[in-house]
Amino acid sequence: MTSLIQHIPMTFLMAYSAAGLKGDVSTGTTNAASLEFQSELATPTENFSYCAPDQDEARTSLAWIALGKELLPEGRPLLDWERQDADEFFWSQFA
Amino acid sequence: MDLEEAARQSGVIPPERIASLIAALRKVPDVSWLLTQPHPTIDRLQADLLKDFPVALVAPDGSPKCSKFVVLIVNNTCDLQPGRSNFVTVAPIMDFKAFAAAEVSKRGEEGARSYLRDVRSDRVLEMLWLPPFHHFEDGGLVLLDRLGTAASEVYARSLSDNSRVASFSQNGFYYFLMKMTTHLARAESSEVLRHGLN
Numbered sequence: 001m002t003s004l005i006q007h008i009p010m011t012f013l014m015a016y017s018a019a020g021l022k023g024d025v026s027t028g029t030t031n032a033a034s035l036e037f038q039s040e041l042a043t044p045t046e047n048f049s050y051c052a053p054d055q056d057e058a059r060t061s062l063a064w065i066a067l068g069k070e071l072l073p074e075g076r077p078l079l080d081w082e083r084q085d086a087d088e089f090f091w092s093q094f095a
Numbered sequence: 096m097d098l099e100e101a102a103r104q105s106g107v108i109p110p111e112r113i114a115s116l117i118a119a120l121r122k123v124p125d126v127s128w129l130l131t132q133p134h135p136t137i138d139r140l141q142a143d144l145l146k147d148f149p150v151a152l153v154a155p156d157g158s159p160k161c162s163k164f165v166v167l168i169v170n171n172t173c174d175l176q177p178g179r180s181n182f183v184t185v186a187p188i189m190d191f192k193a194f195a196a197a198e199v200s201k202r203g204e205e206g207a208r209s210y211l212r213d214v215r216s217d218r219v220l221e222m223l224w225l226p227p228f229h230h231f232e233d234g235g236l237v238l239l240d241r242l243g244t245a246a247s248e249v250y251a252r253s254l255s256d257n258s259r260v261a262s263f264s265q266n267g268f269y270y271f272l273m274k275m276t277t278h279l280a281r282a283e284s285s286e287v288l289r290h291g292l293n
Contacts, residue, residue, distance in 0.1 A: 051173035067101035068277035071120055071270075074218050075277055082210055082219075089197045090241060093189065094152070094160045 108269060119266040124216040127226050129267035133259035139175040142271045143168045144261040145253050146229060150187045150243040164188060165229060165260065167237050168250075169275075175250070183250040184242050191215075191224065192233035220281060223274050229260040239278045 069075075078086065098120055102113045119128050134140055148166040151159055166185035174180040191214075198207040214236065217224050223237040253259075263271055 063101050063104035064107060064273065064276050065280055067098065067105055068273040070098045070101055071123065071273055072217060072277060075220050075281075076213070076218060077220050078222075079210075083221075085198055085201060086194075086222075086238070089189065089194055090187075090238065091154075092197075093164070093187075094154075094162045 107272070112265065116266050116269055120270070123270075126217070126224070126267075126270065128264055129226055129270060130228050130261045131264045131267075132261065134262040138254055138259075139172065139177075140262055141168060141170060141172045141175065142263045142268055143259055144188065144225075144228065144235075145185075145250075145258045146260050147256075147258055148185060148253055149245060149249065150185060151245075152241070152243065165231075165235065166243075167223075169242060177251075181247050182244050183247050184244050186237050186239055186242050188225070188231075188235040188237050190231050190233075191236045192231070194236050195233065217274065220278050223271070239275065 099113060099117055102108050102116055103110070108116055122128065130144070133143065144165055144167055146165045147163045149161055150164050150166060151161040154160045164187040166187055168175065169184040169186055170180060175183065194214075195207070195211050198211060201207075202210075213219050214222055215224055215234075221238065221240045223239060225231070225235040225237060227234050229235075
């Protein structure tokens, strides 16, 4: 069965759900995932639950970078000769 | 910011998993905990490792080159689900044993030692070393700066052919995200001055 919901932007679903919260529309639910289920009239799309919830993305990204730096403080980019050797080896794998 | 504080503030790691992650991270450069058998119930996961996956590159003369590799799936799990992205992005994985042998052959034992140690310890930003899995006796080397893209149908067929050879553990996946973030989002040199201040 072709999935309808995959062509509906998430922003629309959120806005639609939020409108439901304010009582502007009646969907029987205020939950975007449930709304998706109702729109599908069958089974919910398999992918929906694997998408990340909203977060404070700026803070999250900075903390994540900090975590990486704490973990690998001696991280460094490839030196020129190392990159050249890696390139050579890489191309050899296509022979 | 120490590891625990950074992990807590990341918003990515559930609080109940932080202690386990910190314990795992304190073992680095021992990263034997990174990989597991392919996930038994979830078929499509970010960072899964698949064998015999075609990777294409454009050669210096402009011609396309294609070969099959063990690859790491780069896409977010969300976008790997059926009906979402029509493409999948992969990073090819080299056999570290062959890579190291080529390096030693070119630079000699002494000349290659420090470099190979850095690679093996994941100090090189463009590379991710993986512990032994599949037929990689001395581990695998993910080249994070040589990504390829394929149609999602290729990925679907690969899954149908049971080509998954490993998945990342939960803590291993966090480690993978840190490596990717550090590689892609590392600070630009202050010597780089861009036009425009807005």
